[in-house]
Amino acid sequence: MRTVALAGRVFKEIYRDKAGVTLGIIYPAMLMIVFMLIEGHVPFEIFEPINIMPGITVFSFAFLTMFSASMLSRDREKAFLIRLLTTPLKPGEFILAYSLPYFLIALLQTVVMFITGTLFGAPPSIGYITSLLFLLPTAMICIGIGMILGSLFTESALPAPGTITIVVIAFFSGAFADFRIIGGIIRTIALILPFSHAVDGIRSILAGNPLSEVTNSLYLVIAYALLLYFLGILLFRWRTRSV
DSSP: OHHHHHHHHHHHHHHHOHHHHHHHHHHHHHHHHHHHHHHHHSOOGGGSHHHHHHHHHHHHTHHHHHHHHHHHHHHHHSHHHHHHTTSSOOHHHHHHHHHHHHHHHHHHHHHHHHHHHHHTTOOOOTHHHHTHHHHHHHHHHHHHHHHHHHHHSOGGGOHHHHHHHHHHHHHHTTSSSOHHHHOHHHHHHHHHSSHHHHHHHHHHHHTTOOGGGGHHHHHHHHHHHHHHHHHHHHHHHHHHTTO
């Protein structure tokens, strides 16, 4: 119940930042529309609705990194978090409470992306539901990174690492370009990070392929999600130990 109560407070703070949250939902959708309109005039396979939709959805989660990092960092610098540290809440419960509202935003982003893609020609299927197996852990990765950044940096210092994170997710997810064509170190880094595996896994599912074909990618994405959450809990505990 304590975790739910704190999550409710975080949700209220998010609701107050309507402009930022709206931008994190609407901007990726508008970007996807632009690319699909380009595909209509200059056909590129990667910009077809069924291909661009997974990439832009994963990219939209990058905004969760900045949202969650800013919230945690702001509270860490204020008396609010100091008061909370006198309660029986454990570091893992703190991180979970700060994360739950952002999962709701991730689901809303996913719904908006899928509706937009469907309106532009992506065939709706049961794959929309199955792809959540990739989307939810990917959102967890981005939120986990946000928890790490929020534990390490002050709110004023967040824009630089936060922007770098968004660029990395956009570039190495393969959302806007096929990194396999580029090859070299770019391809190697993309295959090490989880984002391209998430995008490829979702594309495979939406194309009607069985989940068994992308099981290894799914395991890798889940492993990253658990690892980053664990790191977020450890760093939060370390940074608040002296408070």
